[in-house]
Each structure stands twice: as structure tokens, then as C-alpha cells.
Amino acid sequence: MNTKSRILDAALTLFAEKGYHSVSVAEIADAVGIKAPSLYKHYKSKRDIFDAILLEMQTRYEIQASSLNMNGSNATVDAGIFSSVSEESLIQMGIGLFTYFLHDDYVCRFRKMLTIEQFHDTELAALYTKQYNDDPLSYQSQIFSMLGACGLFRPANTDVMALHFYAPLYLLLTLCDREPEQEPEALQLLEQHIRQFNLIYKKENAQ
Amino acid sequence: MNTKSRILDAALTLFAEKGYHSVSVAEIADAVGIKAPSLYKHYKSKRDIFDAILLEMQTRYEIQASSLNMNGSNATVDAGIFSSVSEESLIQMGIGLFTYFLHDDYVCRFRKMLTIEQFHDTELAALYTKQYNDDPLSYQSQIFSMLGACGLFRPANTDVMALHFYAPLYLLLTLCDREPEQEPEALQLLEQHIRQFNLIYKKENAQ
């Protein structure tokens, strides 16, 4: 890993924990194992490092999201997968999404950074809303819309269903960001939540 | 309003928008209409202002929470109120809780400040978790437990019910903190959520 990437990595870790303004350039350099002035051979300013993180993480996100059809206007592929959905596979989807969001090193640090910086400007606010609210909700909504059309789920407002499915996941995720030691309880509650969700919305005769 | 309180107020506004470290003492003094050194006649340090905010807001919270029986180990009074619960009164409770959390000037700014500072130390993390996760969830759980005992709601895991009821409220609340212009859509979705929730959990023969 080259120095430029190591700076980005160290900065992301520090920004995620303390916020942009609370971290000094010297601190970042220290974490990388160089002196502060050396850092300016790689980035022209502290703000430049922040912007590079933003760019890099947005690129990663778009790749990840498009592979899941989370950003596009259709979820056709996933509907195909979930048309043979069972309670266990619904749990797998929920737990999988949750643990990925929670444990992927970059995703996790970037989410914390955005959490801290979200009120600084409208661009960061919009990015947070897109990645952690709008995209997951519209993705889930489309999934449930298809599962409804297949006759597997009771007919219901899919936006509300998406909110019912995703909001607990979101709350538990932000909880674990703050209190990592509560992950076991969170996972247990998440599983109970999905079982209950399945019980509520799934047609009795389906499967 | 005396100067000491005006400093607290101005500092809270600034901390909520930019975070503790991004705000200078001069900026706070400016917002109050005095010079920075004058501020030290009221508080002995910048950190002292922050701690005073924390203390003041925790006191306000405890008063508010105890009047709602949110912190205690029982929700007896509220169960009495909600034993005559209707769909409309459930919506009123949800919307009321939501708009209070969102529009109360102090509650709102303090929540934003905690959001920004939550990863700085474990004390702030614990405070956030208590006020915006644990207390509301245990409160809701107790309410549903009583409504279940009254035979108004279907029997179900009340912790999961509380999560189903509160998590969407929480997601929409944090969304509106970030994007205040989305409040109308959020309120509409919140109302739909509660109607759906009621439909799901309420016994058909109840009422």
C-alpha cells in the first residue's frame, strides 16, 4: 500500500472517530509514520484529503450499490432471487446487509465520518440521506413490490413496508456504531424483528 | 435572559451545527454580542461551557422523561391513558412525540450536538443511547405490554413491537434533523406507518 493510500486510510480512521476539525495534519502524519510536511507532497491541503476520501468512498459505494441494483430504478435481478424467499432467507438478507454495513472497514468508518459531518453542509447531508435512507428504502420498497406482485406477500403500501423492514436495521446499526459491545443483543433483536416482519406480511398460503 | 444563559444558548446552537472543536470561543462571544475575554467571567473554560450544556440538558430531559414515565420502571399512568386507545389517538401519540422531538428548540439542538459528538467518548455515547434508543424503546415496550394485557393488541414480543413502532419514528427524526425541508413527506410517511402498525397489531374485535 503506497503512502498516498495510507494517508487516506489513516485520515478516514481519525475523521471517523473525532471529526474533521478535531484532527490535526500532524496527527494524520503521525499515524502514517511520517512528518506533517511530507504529507503535502501527496495532498495539497488537509481539505484535499477529506475530498479525496469523499470521492473514493462514493466510487466504492456506487460500485457496491450497482452490483446490488440499489441505486438503479429497478430491482429486477433481486426480485428473481427472492421470489423463492423463505423466512430463513429473509433473515439471511437482513443479517447479511446488517453485518456487511457494520463490519466492512471502509463502509463503517465512512458512515461514522458522515454522521459526524452531516450538519456541516448540504452536500454531506444529501450524501448521508442517499446512502443510509433513500437508497436502502427504495431498494426494499422495490423488492417488496415484486414479492407482492408474485403473491407471496399481502398487498400493502410498499414504502411503509420498506420502512418497517429497514428502520429497525438502521436504528440497530447506528446503535452498534456507538456501542460495539451491544452487537450480540442487536443481532438477536434484528432476527426477532425479521421473524415478526415475515409473520406479519407473508401470506399464510405462500411457500 | 442573563448573559450566562445567553452564552449557553449560543454555544448550543453553534455546537449543534459545527461540533465542539469547530467552534471558537470568539464565535460564541460574537453570537452573544460580547468579546471573548468577557466570556471567561461566566465560564472558566470552553470545556466548562460544554459541560454546563450537558448538565442543563440532562436535567431538562430527566424532568421531561419522568413526567412521561419514560425513565422509571413503569408506565402505569400512560397505560391508563392508552387503554382507551384508538387509531387516531395512536397517531396523535406518534406525531406528537415526533413533532415535540423535532421542534422543541433545546431538544433538537442538543440531539444534533450529541449526534456530532457521540464518538468522542463513551459517556456521550451512553447518553445518546439512553435518550434516543433505550428510554423510548423501553417506554414503548411497556405501553404495548399493557395494551396487550388489556386484550387490545395481539400477543407479541413487546420489545420487537416497540422497535417496529419507534424505529421508523427515529429514522424519520434523524432525517428531518439533516433535511428539514423533508418534514412534510416524513410526517405523511409517519402517519401511514402508524396506521399500518395499528392494522397489524390491533385485535379486530377491539374497540
Added chain:
DNA sequence: GTCTATAAGAAGATAGAC
């Protein structure tokens, strides 16, 4: 209680040697 003046230090960033 407010001000001006100022200390003491930290921060972002540059110059120039190696």
C-alpha cells in the same frame, strides 16, 4: 462585567536541504 492588550501555544502550510 465589559473592554483592550497580550501571552502561550497549536494549527495549516511553505522553503529548502538531503
Added chain:
DNA sequence: GTCTATCTTCTTATAGAC
């Protein structure tokens, strides 16, 4: 590409006049 030395500005905080 890394370092030391340095500049400049910002920031917290104090001293002391009014």
C-alpha cells in the same frame, strides 16, 4: 519523498484598566 526550520494565522486563556 522525507526531513528540519520557519511563517502565519488562529485559538484558548490571562492581566489589568474602566
